[in-house]
Amino acid sequence: MSENLNYVDWFRHSSPYINAHRGKTFVLMIPGEAFEHPSFSGIIHDLALLDSLGIRLVLVQGARPQIDRALSNRRLSSQIEDGYRVTPYDQLLDVIQASAAVRVQLEAQLSMGLSNTPMANARLKVCSGNYVVARPLGVVDGIDYGHSGEVRRIDTDAIFRLLEDDNMVLLPHLGFSPTGEVFNLKAEDVATQAAIQLRADKLIIFTEEEGIYNTEGELYSELLANDGELLLHEKQLPPHTHGALEACVAAVRNQVPRAHIISFKNNGSLIQELFTREGAGTMVDEDSYEKLRPAVIDDVGGMMQLLAPLEEKGILVRRSRELLENEIDRFQVIERDGAIVACAALYPFEQEHAGELACLAVSPNYRGSNRGERLLTGIEREAKRMGLDTLFLLTTRTAHWFMERGFKPSTLDSLPTKKQALYNYQRNSKIFLKRL
Incomplete structure (x- = not known):
């Protein structure tokens, strides 16, 4: 019974994404490695599901391992230069x-319709052709x-005519x-240019990795284009x-709203990335789709859900709904797809030109x-706008986090008299x- 309720709850929470994605155009790049992985059948099923939800799909296929194997069978070597195969x-x-x-394999998989599979009655129409006009790379740095x-x-x-006629379009890497x-x-180049020139709503690239990781081995759930360029520069x-x-960076720099990197190894990663707040990989965006903004009265319920676990652990002082409503103008929040995932408050002491940073909380899932x-940056900006030159805080458990961000240990007599x-x-x- 609990599993059924969990499913119902997930389905209800996915409905905003279902509505948002309907009628949109997604370009998906599937590398050759994915076709040989056990989870590939799951990807096929998920593509059929997206098609049934009214999402227009353009698939770009790779074939690196298959080409390597074909050349190896003839005892030929392959030269790779700057990511391009000579x-x-x-x-x-x-x-x-x-x-x-690979193309025939993909078309065959998309043609399945067995009654005891997720592809039952899918009736997918897949079209491929000479839709990519190319030119030679030529000779670069002496390499032909x-x-x-x-x-x-x-x-x-x-391609638009085919999509309008409810076809799924397949573009090879030729x-x-x-x-x-x-x-x-x-x-990758075919997928990027297809997404840009089709003005697609999303570019989705499958890789072996779940996404992009930071130096501590943590997965970036979201990465701004500027930060992505820095990572690329570090090589x-x-x-x-x-x-x-x-x-992905090239796509979002050219008006594609969002790009995603997900793993073809994880069964269901495509559905999780598109229909849950948490996602399954790394989303690359030109600007953050999470809003940092002043809190309003309608945010109180979400803020209480965010703060309750921290209050129970004694990390934060308890605040009643009435208190939050009365002090709502002191708070800033980060909103993600309609949910409050973080908040913080600034209490000014104008006579002392000081402000208290309070109630900084981020949801464990984010x-x-x-x-x-x-x-913290938003609170500091607001404090400077108010003419404050000092920011102080009281904490029992998170001292080191604040010390790493420029806060120094102080004493009680350094606080404003009222505090x-x-x-x-x-x-x-x-x-x-x-000091600000």
Whole structure:
């Protein structure tokens, strides 16, 4: 019974995303490695589900391991330069055959309709063709890339007509020139240009990794384009992850609202990324889709849910609904898809030109992505606007976090007189101060 209720609860919470995604265009890049992984059938089922929800899908297929294997069978080596495969003429047929085999496999999987599977009665229509116009890379730094090329343009008119007719469009990593030549392209480049030129709502790239990790091994659930560019500049990411992030940053820099990196190894990652607040991978965005803003009275319920666990542990002082409502103008919140995931308050003591930072809280499900820092920055900005030159706080459990952000240990007599009179000796809170 509890499992059924959990499912119902999840389904209810997914409804805003179902409504938001209906009629939108998503470009998904599926690398060759995904076709050979046990979870690939799950991806197929999820694509069928997205199609049934009215999402217009453009699939871009890769075939790196399949090409490697085809060349190895002929005892040929492959040269990779700056992420591009050098494709001499005598290897072009191997590339074409490997790509065609993957395309046929994908089309066959999308054609399933067994009654005892999630594909029952799906009736998916998949179209592929010469929709990618390409040009040769040519000779770069003395290296002749042969029949390796880059995207010149995407035939968006033809693709839009197919999407309007409820077709799923499949783009291989091959492009065609007006002179009748075939070029081997990077699948990431095809996906990026397709998303940009189609003005897609999302670019989604499957990789072996769940997404992008920071230096402490924590997954970024969201990454702004500026931060993504810094990571790319450091050149510390694995090659495939580097290429995926590069594609996502390029897409959002060119008007694609959001791009996502998820793992093809995790069954259901596509559904989790699209239909839950937490997601399953890393979303790349030009600007944060979480709003840092002043709190309003309608936020009180969400704030109470956020603060209650911390109050029960004694980390924060208890605040009643009435108190929160009376002091709502002191708070700033971070809102994510309609939910309050973080909050903080500023209480000014104008005579002493000081302000108290209080009630800084971040939901446990959303820690590790700089939300605390964003709140602190917002509070400091507001304090400066009010003409305050000092920020102080009282804490029992989070001293080091604040010390790492410029707060210094202080004493009771450094506080404004009114605050000294309210000091709770039983809590024995530590006092920290920061000059603005």
